[in-house]
Amino acid sequence: TGMFTYDPGFVATASCRSAITYIDGDKGILRYRGYPIEQLAKEASFIEVAYLLIYGELPTAVELTKFESTIRHHTMIKETLKNFFDGFQYDAHPMGIMVGVVGSLSAFYHDSLDINNPRHREISAHRLIAKMPTIAAASYKHNVGEPIVYPRNDLDYCENFLHMMFSNPCEEYTPDPVAVKAINTLFILHADHEQNASTSTVRLSGSSQANPFACIAAGIASLWGPSHGGANEAVLDMLNEIGDVSQIDKYIAKAKDKDDPFRLMGFGHRVYKNFDPRATLIREVCHEVLENMKDNDNPLFELALELEKVALEDEYFVERKLYPNVDFYSGIIYQALGIPTSMFTVMFAVARTVGWVAHWLEMMNDPEFRIGRPRQLYTGAPMRDYVPVAKR
Ligand code: CMC
Numbered sequence: 001t002g003m004f005t006y007d008p009g010f011v012a013t014a015s016c017r018s019a020i021t022y023i024d025g026d027k028g029i030l031r032y033r034g035y036p037i038e039q040l041a042k043e044a045s046f047i048e049v050a051y052l053l054i055y056g057e058l059p060t061a062v063e064l065t066k067f068e069s070t071i072r073h074h075t076m077i078k079e080t081l082k083n084f085f086d087g088f089q090y091d092a093h094p095m096g097i098m099v100g101v102v103g104s105l106s107a108f109y110h111d112s113l114d115i116n117n118p119r120h121r122e123i124s125a126h127r128l129i130a131k132m133p134t135i136a137a138a139s140y141k142h143n144v145g146e147p148i149v150y151p152r153n154d155l156d157y158c159e160n161f162l163h164m165m166f167s168n169p170c171e172e173y174t175p176d177p178v179a180v181k182a183i184n185t186l187f188i189l190h191a192d193h194e195q196n197a198s199t200s201t202v203r204l205s206g207s208s209q210a211n212p213f214a215c216i217a218a219g220i221a222s223l224w225g226p227s228h229g230g231a232n233e234a235v236l237d238m239l240n241e242i243g244d245v246s247q248i249d250k251y252i253a254k255a256k257d258k259d260d261p262f263r264l265m266g267f268g269h270r271v272y273k274n275f276d277p278r279a280t281l282i283r284e285v286c287h288e289v290l291e292n293m294k295d296n297d298n299p300l301f302e303l304a305l306e307l308e309k310v311a312l313e314d315e316y317f318v319e320r321k322l323y324p325n326v327d328f329y330s331g332i333i334y335q336a337l338g339i340p341t342s343m344f345t346v347m348f349a350v351a352r353t354v355g356w357v358a359h360w361l362e363m364m365n366d367p368e369f370r371i372g373r374p375r376q377l378y379t380g381a382p383m384r385d386y387v388p389v390a391k392r
Pocket residue numbers: 009196226227228229230231255256262263264265266267268269270271320322325326327
């Protein structure tokens with residue numbers, strides 16, 4: 001009709017103003033609140049980055065201690081929430097459990113419905129960040145048929161997550177420093193990425209003044225798809241399917257074949273057309289973890305390195321500027337740490353909760369805040385008259 005700009009997939013439309021994350025896709029730059037991702041990934045703790053993303057500045061030592069203790073204060077889930085897990089089939093995908101359980105939280109915390117009160121908004125944000133690892137680990141425990149492990153508030157955020165995943169009533173998990181460091185780095189790299197599909201979903205949900213728990217559940221649903229956060233799980237499935245370096249050419253040909261739906265998972269990005277700076281960092285962590293786990297001849301890592309090499313030399317991938325993205329190597333690290341494939345996207349969700357919450361809070365404080373309401377170009381039938389069923 002010419003009345004609206006047509007931009008399927010929002011390739012050229014800025015949906016908001018945001019001061020949280022900066023990306024230059026051509027140069028491969030990613031910054032949180034101005035700080036380069038490379039520096040944060042190497043030096044900071046995940047909770048420090050969470051504070052930075054939400055409040056806009058790095059915390060002082062006093063602010064950090066206070067924020068850590070606030071988050072610790074909220075790590076427990078209500079005892080009755082535990083019943084939710086029992087309602088799922090033992091083999092339910094943990095992302096399905098996450099969508100349901102996180103979506104239910106507003107029913108437990110009624111102050112979350114009071115979205116016009118900044119203090120209540122902040123408490124909901126803290127609760128989400130604190131409870132996400134507890135709920136994520138509980139969804140895994142449900143899968144493996146073990147009792148839910150309570151959080152331990154003497155541990156830091158990442159240690160505590162591994163504790164809730166791997167401790168059981170008979171044996172306490174001793175945090176492995178290499179594993180803790182790897183999780184800390186991966187969580188920082190996944191914490192925010194401006195207006196990706198799931199964050200835009202959280203914003204659009206929140207624009208109707210829905211409560212934050214419902215909005216984050218919507219974000220989890222959007223993240224689940226294999227084009228987005230589901231890619232880390234899909235990469236591992238793909239590597240297992242390829243199985244051996246001798247099969248790489250066959251799969252590269254499949255990825256290039258437009259009649260074949262197969263895509264090289266963990267490759268390509270809407271914004272990065274040079275390289276994904278997170279992938280460069282994750283590749284390094286992958287080396288570190290595998291060396292420390294004495295697993296340096298991990299066949300999947302070898303296969304991934306070779307697949308990357310072949311694709312990067314292939315005209316198809318070069319022409320289209322397709323490079324490995326953040327998810328190409330993250331699954332291999334998670335697998336080496338003993339985290340099952342079905343939990344990979346849940347790990348992403350735990351980390352991205354910080355970004356979702358930061359964007360939701362920013363939007364709620366935005367003076368230009370109004371309901372999101374995209375328009376369309378109508379392509380359906382013109383006006384026609386109803387015909388009774390007997391006459392059709
Ligand atoms: N394998 C083979 N061909 C590809 C791939 C791939 N992974 N990615 C893009 N292409 C081709 C695509 O077929 C198209 O070719 P042509 O121009 O001949 O039609 C061209 O490259 C441009 O692709 P597009 O689909 O228009 O690009 P997009 O920006 O809409 O999609 C993407 C971006 C990430 C969804 C896509 O690259 C993809 O499906 N990658 C695999 C899934 C994946 O790894 N996703 C994780 C993204 S990073 C983490 C996250 O966001 O959560």
